[in-house]
Amino acid sequence: MKLSESIRKALNDQVVKEFYSAYLYRSMSADMKAAGYKGYAHWLMKQYAEEIEHGEKIVAYIEDRDGTVDFGQIDAVSAHFDCPLKVAEAALGHEQYVSESIRTIFKAAREEGDIETELFLQWFITEQVEEEASATEVKQGFEAAGDCKGLRHMFDAQLAQR
């Protein structure tokens, strides 16, 4: 069954948000590499790859439901970071924003009786719980390390294991 135009548009906007997320993490990874946090830079590169997968999943779904995907404009990433805690805070805030965006589409699908989109978005809702949890874990790790450079680099080495 073809998607309604409003759900197609909402999912399409989500595609752009997922690709923006990839772009944001890519930039954060470059910043952390430059600041000497190689483990976190690696962690962020993995996140970058995951976000592209998220975008592709939604593209495939729109296509399966006989919709056209518009590859709209992706915003530039303007902020630079040199402190890993600031990155972790921004990443958590961004994931919370993405979770809310997905919740909004889910509710709209429910209102329209589009059960296929509800089911499709269930995976994303579960994924967002994990994304927020892992972003929180990283934030707490750098918070615990505080101003101690040695501890920060110890935690950074843990992030290289991802």
Ligand code: MG
């Ligand atoms: Mg995502």
